[in-house]
Amino acid sequence: MAGDKQSGGLAARAAALALLEAVLEQGAMLGQVLADPAGPLTGLSPSDRARAQRLALAVLRHIEPADRVLKPHLRKEPPEAVRIALRLAVVELAVEHAAAHGVVNAAVSLMRLGKRTTHMAGLVNAVLRKVAEVPEPFAGLPPQRLPFWLRKPLVDTYGREQVAAMEAVQALAPPIDISVKPGAEVAIPGAEALPTGSLRLPPQVQVSNLPGFAEGQWWVQDAAAALAVGLLAPRPGERVLDLCAAPGGKTLQLAAAGAQVLALDISAPRLVRLRDNLARCGLAAEVVAADALVWQPAAAFDAILLDAPCSATGTIRRHPDLPFVKDGSDLPQVLALQAALIDRALGWLKPGGRLVFCTCSLLPDEGEAQLAGALARHPGLVVERPDLPGVEPAWITETGGLRLRPDYWAERGGMDGFFMARLRLPA
Known part of the structure; x- marks a missing residue:
C-alpha cells in the first residue's frame, strides 16, 4: 500500500478496529458482524469496506507475532482497545508493508477519536515509531499457533511438523478458487488450473468484475x-x-x-x-x-x-x-x-x-x-x-x-x- 489517503484510510482502519473488537472482546464470528446491516462497515465506500475486512483478517492471522513485537516496548498491559489498535498498526507495517508515517499517524488519530483512548495517543506514537525502525518486524518469528484445545489433538494425529506446516499456510491470505459450469469457457488472466479441476484466481481480484461472473x-x-x-x-x-x-x-x-x-x-x-x-x-x-x-x-x-x-x-x-x-x-x-x-x-x-x-x-x-x-x-x-x-x-x-x-x-x-x-x- 503506497502512501495513505488519510480520510478514507482512517475510516477503513476505524472499521477494522470495530470488527476486531467484535471478535476479540465480544466473541462474535466475523461473518455475523459483516452480515449485520447496522454493523461497522455501514456507510463505507466499497473500497473502504474491502480494506477494513482485509485488515481485520490480516490482524487475526498475526496476533501472536504482533504481540511478540510489541512486548519489549510495553511496560504494562494497555487497555484492550489500545492493544488492538497497536496490533493493527504492526500488521500494517509487517504484512501490508504500508508507509510508516501513514500507519503511525493513523494509529495516533484513532486514539484521539475515542474518549477512553485519547490519553494513550503519546504511548501509541512512541511504541510504533520504535517498531517502524525495524525493516521486517516479523522476521524470524514463527507463524501464529493454533489454540491448545485444537493444536493438541492435531499434533497427536498428524505430528508437530505437519501442524506447523498447516499454521504456516493459515498465516497467509488464501487464494480464491472457483468451480466452472460444465461447457463454459472461462478466460481469467493469471488463473491457475488446479489438478482437481478447479480454477485458482490471482490474488486480490474483485470477483464480481471478472469475466463470466455476471453470466x-x-x-x-x-x-x-x-x-x-x-x-x-x-x-x-x-x-x-x-x-x-x-x-x-x-x-x-x-x-x-x-x-x-x-x-x-x-x-x-x-x-x-x-x-x-x-x-x-x-x-x-x-x-x-x-x-x-x-x-x-x-x-x-x-x-x-x-x-x-x-x-x-x-x-x-x-x-x-x-x-x-x-x-x-x-x-x-x-x-x-x-x-x-x-x-x-x-x-x-x-x-x-x-x-x-x-x-x-x-x-x-x-x-x-x-x-x-x-x-x-x-x-x-x-x-x-x-x-x-x-x-x-x-x-x-x-x-x-x-x-x-x-x-x-x-x-x-x-x-x-x-x-x-x-x-x-x-x-
Missing part, C-alpha cells in the same frame, strides 16, 4: 470442497439430496451435472444466497428450509451429499476468527448431530444408493471416527475408494476416506481441511 459461468468454491461432488459422481436425471446445503456451492455443482436436486438446510436466511446463485448461473434445484432431524422426503434418493455441521477447523485459513471465538466445548453435541444425520440420510436412500459424508474439519472425531461409527451401525455398508483426478494417494486413508489438509498444495496457497467418504448401501 453465471462459475461460482466461488474452495477446491477441497468441490471434491465432494466429484466423489458423489452424480449422473443426469438422478434424484439427489444436498443435505445441509447452504451456502450452496455443492448444490450448483449437482444441478450443473444434470441431477434433480433437492437442497435442504435449516437456515432460511442462508438459503437466500443459494437461490441467488442458482438464478445467476441459470440452474434449477428445489430449495427447502427445514430441520433434517424431523423432515421426511416424499421419495427415496439415488444419492445424498451430507456436508454436516462441524467445528469448521479446516477453514481457519479463510476464517482466522474461529480460534478466538470457539473453544471446542460444543464438540460432543456436534458429534452426536453428525451421527444422527448420517443415520437419517442412509434411511432416505434407495437400495444400492450412495452417500457422501463430509466435514470441513481437521479433527478425526468429525471424520475418520464418524466413518468407523457408521460402518459399525450399518452392516453391509461399503466404503468406495476416492480415486479422483488430482487426488494424491497419500490423501486417502486406510479405510478409504479422503483426508485433506491446509498444508496440501502449500506452494499454491493450500486448501481447506476436509474429510469425506463415499458410502454405498447394499443393492
Whole structure:
C-alpha cells in the first residue's frame, strides 16, 4: 500500500478496529458482524469496506507475532482497545508493508477519536515509531499457533511438523478458487488450473468484475470442497439430496451435472444466497428450509451429499476468527448431530444408493471416527475408494476416506481441511 489517503484510510482502519473488537472482546464470528446491516462497515465506500475486512483478517492471522513485537516496548498491559489498535498498526507495517508515517499517524488519530483512548495517543506514537525502525518486524518469528484445545489433538494425529506446516499456510491470505459450469469457457488472466479441476484466481481480484461472473459461468468454491461432488459422481436425471446445503456451492455443482436436486438446510436466511446463485448461473434445484432431524422426503434418493455441521477447523485459513471465538466445548453435541444425520440420510436412500459424508474439519472425531461409527451401525455398508483426478494417494486413508489438509498444495496457497467418504448401501 503506497502512501495513505488519510480520510478514507482512517475510516477503513476505524472499521477494522470495530470488527476486531467484535471478535476479540465480544466473541462474535466475523461473518455475523459483516452480515449485520447496522454493523461497522455501514456507510463505507466499497473500497473502504474491502480494506477494513482485509485488515481485520490480516490482524487475526498475526496476533501472536504482533504481540511478540510489541512486548519489549510495553511496560504494562494497555487497555484492550489500545492493544488492538497497536496490533493493527504492526500488521500494517509487517504484512501490508504500508508507509510508516501513514500507519503511525493513523494509529495516533484513532486514539484521539475515542474518549477512553485519547490519553494513550503519546504511548501509541512512541511504541510504533520504535517498531517502524525495524525493516521486517516479523522476521524470524514463527507463524501464529493454533489454540491448545485444537493444536493438541492435531499434533497427536498428524505430528508437530505437519501442524506447523498447516499454521504456516493459515498465516497467509488464501487464494480464491472457483468451480466452472460444465461447457463454459472461462478466460481469467493469471488463473491457475488446479489438478482437481478447479480454477485458482490471482490474488486480490474483485470477483464480481471478472469475466463470466455476471453470466453465471462459475461460482466461488474452495477446491477441497468441490471434491465432494466429484466423489458423489452424480449422473443426469438422478434424484439427489444436498443435505445441509447452504451456502450452496455443492448444490450448483449437482444441478450443473444434470441431477434433480433437492437442497435442504435449516437456515432460511442462508438459503437466500443459494437461490441467488442458482438464478445467476441459470440452474434449477428445489430449495427447502427445514430441520433434517424431523423432515421426511416424499421419495427415496439415488444419492445424498451430507456436508454436516462441524467445528469448521479446516477453514481457519479463510476464517482466522474461529480460534478466538470457539473453544471446542460444543464438540460432543456436534458429534452426536453428525451421527444422527448420517443415520437419517442412509434411511432416505434407495437400495444400492450412495452417500457422501463430509466435514470441513481437521479433527478425526468429525471424520475418520464418524466413518468407523457408521460402518459399525450399518452392516453391509461399503466404503468406495476416492480415486479422483488430482487426488494424491497419500490423501486417502486406510479405510478409504479422503483426508485433506491446509498444508496440501502449500506452494499454491493450500486448501481447506476436509474429510469425506463415499458410502454405498447394499443393492
